[in-house]
Amino acid sequence: MNIIITSAHCIHAGTVTQSVNDPDTPNPDRWKKASEPVYKERINPMQLRRMNRLMKMSLYTALDAVAQAGLTSPDAVIVGTGMGCLEYTESFLSCIDENQEQTLNPSYFITSTHNTPAAQIALYMKCRGYNSTYSHKAFSFEHALIDAALLLDEGRASNVLVSAADEITPGYIRILKRLGSAADYGEGAASFICLPGSVKTEKRICRIIGAGTASSPEKARSVLSAIFKNAGIHPARVSLVLSGAAESGGERSEHDALLHAVGISAPAEQYKKICGEYHTSSAFALHHAAGIIGLKNSAEVVLICNVYKKNNYSFILVSKY
Amino acid sequence: MTDVFITGAGSISAAGDSVDDSLRAIRSLKTGISPISILESRHTGHFLAGEIKKSNENLAEMAGWDFSEPTSRTALLAMIAAKEAVRNIERADLKNPRTALISGNSVGGMGNTEKFYSDFRKNNDSGHLRDVICHECGSSTEQTALLLGIDGFSTTISTACSSSLNAILLGLRLIRSGAYDRVIAGGSDGLARFTINGFNSLMIYSNEICRPFSADRKGLNLGEGAGFVVLETADAAGSRKKLARVLGGANTCDAYHQTASSPDGEGAYEAMRLAMKSAAVNSADIGFIKAHGTATPNNDLSEGKAIERLFGNEIPPVTSTKGYTGHTLGASGSIEVIFSILAAREGFIPQNLNFNSKMPELSFAPHTGVSVPATPFILANAFGFGGNNTSIVLEICT
Amino acid sequence: MDSKEELVAKLKVQIIEALKLEDKKPEDINPDEPLFMDGLGLDSIDALELIVILEKNYGLKIETAEEGKTIFKTVHTMADYIISKKSA
Numbered sequence: 001m002n003i004i005i006t007s008a009h010c011i012h013a014g015t016v017t018q019s020v021n022d023p024d025t026p027n028p029d030r031w032k033k034a035s036e037p038v039y040k041e042r043i044n045p046m047q048l049r050r051m052n053r054l055m056k057m058s059l060y061t062a063l064d065a066v067a068q069a070g071l072t073s074p075d076a077v078i079v080g081t082g083m084g085c086l087e088y089t090e091s092f093l094s095c096i097d098e099n100q101e102q103t104l105n106p107s108y109f110i111t112s113t114h115n116t117p118a119a120q121i122a123l124y125m126k127c128r129g130y131n132s133t134y135s136h137k138a139f140s141f142e143h144a145l146i147d148a149a150l151l152l153d154e155g156r157a158s159n160v161l162v163s164a165a166d167e168i169t170p171g172y173i174r175i176l177k178r179l180g181s182a183a184d185y186g187e188g189a190a191s192f193i194c195l196p197g198s199v200k201t202e203k204r205i206c207r208i209i210g211a212g213t214a215s216s217p218e219k220a221r222s223v224l225s226a227i228f229k230n231a232g233i234h235p236a237r238v239s240l241v242l243s244g245a246a247e248s249g250g251e252r253s254e255h256d257a258l259l260h261a262v263g264i265s266a267p268a269e270q271y272k273k274i275c276g277e278y279h280t281s282s283a284f285a286l287h288h289a290a291g292i293i294g295l296k297n298s299a300e301v302v303l304i305c306n307v308y309k310k311n312n313y314s315f316i317l318v319s320k321y
Numbered sequence: 322m323t324d325v326f327i328t329g330a331g332s333i334s335a336a337g338d339s340v341d342d343s344l345r346a347i348r349s350l351k352t353g354i355s356p357i358s359i360l361e362s363r364h365t366g367h368f369l370a371g372e373i374k375k376s377n378e379n380l381a382e383m384a385g386w387d388f389s390e391p392t393s394r395t396a397l398l399a400m401i402a403a404k405e406a407v408r409n410i411e412r413a414d415l416k417n418p419r420t421a422l423i424s425g426n427s428v429g430g431m432g433n434t435e436k437f438y439s440d441f442r443k444n445n446d447s448g449h450l451r452d453v454i455c456h457e458c459g460s461s462t463e464q465t466a467l468l469l470g471i472d473g474f475s476t477t478i479s480t481a482c483s484s485s486l487n488a489i490l491l492g493l494r495l496i497r498s499g500a501y502d503r504v505i506a507g508g509s510d511g512l513a514r515f516t517i518n519g520f521n522s523l524m525i526y527s528n529e530i531c532r533p534f535s536a537d538r539k540g541l542n543l544g545e546g547a548g549f550v551v552l553e554t555a556d557a558a559g560s561r562k563k564l565a566r567v568l569g570g571a572n573t574c575d576a577y578h579q580t581a582s583s584p585d586g587e588g589a590y591e592a593m594r595l596a597m598k599s600a601a602v603n604s605a606d607i608g609f610i611k612a613h614g615t616a617t618p619n620n621d622l623s624e625g626k627a628i629e630r631l632f633g634n635e636i637p638p639v640t641s642t643k644g645y646t647g648h649t650l651g652a653s654g655s656i657e658v659i660f661s662i663l664a665a666r667e668g669f670i671p672q673n674l675n676f677n678s679k680m681p682e683l684s685f686a687p688h689t690g691v692s693v694p695a696t697p698f699i700l701a702n703a704f705g706f707g708g709n710n711t712s713i714v715l716e717i718c719t
Numbered sequence: 720m721d722s723k724e725e726l727v728a729k730l731k732v733q734i735i736e737a738l739k740l741e742d743k744k745p746e747d748i749n750p751d752e753p754l755f756m757d758g759l760g761l762d763s764i765d766a767l768e769l770i771v772i773l774e775k776n777y778g779l780k781i782e783t784a785e786e787g788k789t790i791f792k793t794v795h796t797m798a799d800y801i802i803s804k805k806s807a
Binding site: 050077082083084089090092093094096097100101102104105106109110111112113114115116118119120122123125126127128129130131132133134135136137139140143147150153154171174175178179213215219222 | 573576
Binding site for chain 1: 742
């Protein structure tokens with residue numbers, strides 16, 4: 001894999017974890033709600049009215065990334081989302097129940113499919129090219145990137161907008177807490193304009209030189225080793241790991257053992273402390289990595305290593321351009 | 322360019338529990354659409370749907386899934402079809418990292434989530450958590466991979482009604498890239514109150530049986546099911562019979578409206594044109610078109626116009642198989658490709674059911690009657706919400 | 720029963736709320752201005768939402784989207800339709 005990221009934009013939580021409900025409630029549900037921009041500044045109000053927060057976040061970041069890249073419209077749009085449009089899904093479910101399956105509002109339904117953000121972006125920018133959506137839990141963004149790399153390799157597109165987004169709702173947080181999750185949940189969206197790695201351009205933020213996913217620590221080891229082999233660099237060259245492993249429950253220790261076994265000795269920064277836990281948080285991590293790499297005298301090779309429910313590993317290997 | 326063959330197929334829908342059953346139904350023009358009876362809804366007994374008359378427990382038994390483990394109807398259907406598709410493949414080959422699984426669905430675990438939500442919204446400490454654990458689209462793929470012993474790359478595409486055809490297209494591309502030798506590709510979707518009521522709120526759910534490409538069509542009937550194919554290189558296939566070759570495909574976006582297709586069918590036209598270009602076939606080569614043909618006023622007009630633009634005066638037979646199964650949403654692409662291959666291999670084109678009269682806006686009527694495909698090439702379409710248009714070109718192997 | 724003026728005023732509020740026209744106030748909507756295409760610029764999904772308004776708030780069921788086309792031309796035509804059905 002060899003992709004140049006030429007522009008990027010990200011919406012994520014501020015550093016404050018807020019209470020979902022009354023903070024005086026014993027043990028209130030907590031969430032890292034996204035710090036949202038003034039959408040009207042970029043998005044036409046007549047279209048904005050029909051968008052849920054997921055759509056607004058993803059479209060906003062997409063518009064910014066596309067503009068920064070000097071494009072009016074990308075050649076292709078690929079989105080990753082683990083949970084899709086939760087808010088409107090809940091709204092339509094409530095509608096069905098309240099009205100006993102009669103006289104229902106169609107607006108919630110039509111914007112509840114997982115590919116709504118991808119469709120919305122294409123509609124807004126009149127992008128008629130390849131359009132796909134991956135919804136494979138915590139691998140959704142990585143798989144969108146893998147498809148983008150394939151598309152660029154095939155020559156089907158000269159640039160690809162890759163976005164990822166997930167939103168949270170109080171209802172969703174409640175369910176997660178009932179399921180016993182102790183994580184601080186977050187939400188956000190990020191968009192990247194990707195070009196083939198061979199392109200010579202001044203507008204370049206970083207380079208993605210590998211990505212992969214695995215559903216067990218054993219497979220993770222072979223996937224990660226293959227990533228370094230295909231990238232032609234030694235794991236010892238990684239100067240920073242952006243880690244999505246939870247501190248508790250053995251996740252962190254297994255993650256550290258894996259990295260050590262592959263030959264990585266770089267320090268790890270817990271990126272979810274900033275953005276919170278959500279399926280496409282690795283997109284935030286990529287944006288964060290790009291920022292770090294852009295600084296003078298900073299890390300030259302960053303490995304993003306996310307862990308989901310202990311066994312599921314995903315990797316993105318990022319280097320200076 | 323690497324030749325990619327379909328060497329296995331599995332399907333379950335209202336037309337039949339297996340590919341053999343389905344072939345029998347298509348051959349005997351037998352519809353699987355009937356009043357809803359299993360799903361608990363206000364519309365039970367009234368709305369017509371391609372409903373599989375089996376409870377989730379029955380489906381679990383068919384799939385070989387321990388029903389005490391949470392799952393979803395969408396996942397169970399996927400497991401049944403995928404299991405049938407891979408029946409001639411050794412477990413060790415399925416486990417091989419050069420084998421991948423790509424599944425498409427749009428509904429995910431909504432069939433259970435909606436039950437949970439009814440209780441949850443009144444009191445958010447109520448509702449059975451078991452009903453929401455498998456809500457995510459990716460859950461169905463994970464469980465299918467687990468059941469089949471597929472250990473390598475697996476992913477889930479969710480692009481509404483084009484999901485499973487996009488899965489097949491991705492499978493083709495992944496094999497051609499050299500990354501994999503074998504991809505199990507397809508999709509599933511279970512019936513749910515969410516989608517039945519959703520399409521009804523758009524006023525495109527017909528109160529009669531669906532009539533694709535008929536002037537008096539009133540809308541769709543939903544359906545449910547799953548379809549999976551095994552895509553392989555010739556080497557990986559070994560002695561497995563090659564049913565068809567996937568020659569090429571394309572995906573485009575209409576970028577016209579959130580749900581409606583453009584009146585001139587621009588997105589559909591481009592998808593079909595690019596698919597044929599990538600397959601290096603001309604319009605004259607196409608034996609028949611397996612249309613998306615949902616029987617909504619909008620789709621059939623838009624798709625019909627696109628076909629006319631592309632094929633001019635030489636339009637091959639156009640057929641929709643949704644009269645047998647209803648619109649199976651995410652599963653429609655793969656199920657209908659399988660039907661097309663089954664029929665074509667037996668020397669016939671599936672008939673477009675329930676047709677009454679030619680649409681005045683189009684120069685052609687859909688295929689009814691008995692005919693042999695003039696060529697081995699099939700153009701198959703699936704178009705989803707959000708203007709997601711996918712077409713692939715197949716060649717039947719002799 | 721409301722006078723036509725009162726009905727028009729009510730409809731404007733209901734339209735703004737149901738279609739989430741957050742930037743608009745009732746006085747911004749000219750009751751003779753086309754609701755679709757030019758004018759307010761509503762689309763086919765909005766038409767379906769207007770059907771929901773008629774059913775939920777006035778008990779009037781529109782069977783097809785086609786039927787809605789004449790009824791939903793302007794706020795005045797909507798009001799006329801409601802009045803004609805209510806006095807029938």
